[in-house]
Amino acid sequence: MxxxxxxxxxxxxxxxxxxxxxxxxxxxAAVADAVERAVADWRRGRSSPPDFDADVAAARAGFAALVGVPVERVAIGATVSQLVAQVAVSLPAGSRVVVRAGEFTSVTFPFAAQAARGVVVDEVPAAELADRAAEADLVAVSVVQSADGAVADLAGLRAAQAAGTTVVLDVSQSLGWLDAEIGWADAVVGAGYKWLLSPRGCAWLAVSPSVRERMVAHQAGWYAGDDPWTTVYDLPLRLAPDARAFDVSPVWFAQVGAAAALPWLAGLxxxxxxxxxxxxxxxxxxxxxxxxxxxxxxxxxxxxxxxxxxxxxxxxxxxxxxxxxxxxxxxxxxxxxxxxxxxxx
Known part of the structure; x- marks a missing residue:
């Protein structure tokens, strides 16, 4: 062995x-063991859906701590593109978005898919991104680039934010090892299965109050309700009052692993x-x-x-x-x- x-x-x-x-x-090993126990319980009929709520809450709190935001600002999902899409679809028609040339498409495609509403996405060289961002309505970029590991100019992006640009950061290749302040961003999204050492199928979105106010819960489902176990039937719409309104129904076993991994990472x-x-x-x-x-x-x-x-x-x-x-x-x-x-x- x-x-x-x-x-x-x-x-x-x-x-x-x-x-x-x-x-x-x-x-x-402790994370893998937690997932194995959950699978064993499922296999033997010992699982119940509400049992996973504590894992969802623990993983959400761990992501909030890693990003540096209150837990009430964090929504859950399964993939980065799924969560970025909720920001993209809420952009006003005709908005201009700036992205880094060569950016990972889970960040760029959700915005490019809004072309029918007049949303324009400009790709610019990395060295020009911060300056060009100040001229746009929104800038979306990975804090650390997937292909080459280049670290974004966070100070420059923060200056663009001060000029009125909404800043969306993907931390999938940085959160878990990079020591950088990112809680100031308008939206922070990240997947769990890379540097956060969790199973594939969990991702999170942290949104500022200003972004939260203009977002529309286009993917609203039962888990986005103010109390998911009482909003499973009938209208009217009863969404959670915080970022949970953008929750997507959790991938249970992925959340079990994340509940074991993220709080530990946040405590390092x-x-x-x-x-x-x-x-x-x-x-x-x-x-x-x-x-x-x-x-x-x-x-x-x-x-x-x-x-x-x-x-x-x-x-x-x-x-x-x-x-x-x-x-x-x-x-x-x-x-x-x-x-x-x-x-x-």
Whole structure:
């Protein structure tokens, strides 16, 4: 049996050379155990739908703590695009949206799909995004880019917000390792199955009061009701008074895992987590003659990079024509050395 790794007080059954967290994170053993227990209860007929409400609440509170907002501002969903769409469909007709060129399409497609209402989406180079955002009604961007790990100019985006632009941030590739203040944004959305070490099927949206006021609950269902267990039948519309009005019915087992993972992540020393993850990534960059980037994600180009890493037992992925590796809590110097040996051989 493979030895378990211990990191930040938890055990991980993660294989050596696993550097693919940007695609799918490996949960702490305690998180996987919680999901397994829930599945076992389901298998044996011991589950009841209200049993999962506590997990939904715990995961919601964990996301709120990680973002730095009151829990009343957080809605749940299953995917980023599903939640971004609720912001996009509530934009006034004719709005202008600015996005970074090469942005992940779960961020951009929901806005582009509003073209019939006159919503215009402009793609601009990353270096121009903050300046161009000040001229738009809304800017939507990943805090850390999926393909290359580039970190957004948060100070510039905050300046655009002060000029009247609504700022939407996707934290799917940053929340869980990046030590940055993001609670100021008008909307913050993130998926759980990468750096938040949760099962696929859970995502969250934190909205400011001003955005909340102009949003319409286009996906309203029973779980968006003021009391989900009494709003399952009949009209009139009885939505929750806070961001729960935008809830989508939860994926139960994903929420069980998130309830175990997010509160733990929120309780960690964020500066220490950042230093660990970025320290390994920038050490790799230094070994390969690259400049430090302050990101846990490293994009590697060159002949046969992917093949050499795979032969060395390194799990990575290919994005935008380059090989992507990422360092999270459970990675260590052995993983770094494995990559360096493979690429310097």
């Amino acid at each position: 493979r030895d378990m790794r211990t990191a930040f007080g938890e055990q991980f059954d993660v294989p050596d050379g696993y550097l693919n967290t940007a695609s799918i994170g490996i949960p702490p 020393d964020r500066a220490a987590v950042h230093a660990h993850c970025v320290g390994l990534a920038d050490a790799l960059r230094a070994e390969l003659g690259m400049a430090p980037a302050g990101s846990a994600i490293v994009s590697l180009s060159g002949p046969d990079v992917g093949e050499r890493l795979a032969a060395a037992g390194v799990r990575s992925s290919v994005r935008a024509g380059a090989v992507r590796v990422g360092f999270h809590l459970y990675n260590d110097a052995n993983d770094l050395d494995r990559v360096v040996r493979a690429l310097k051989r």
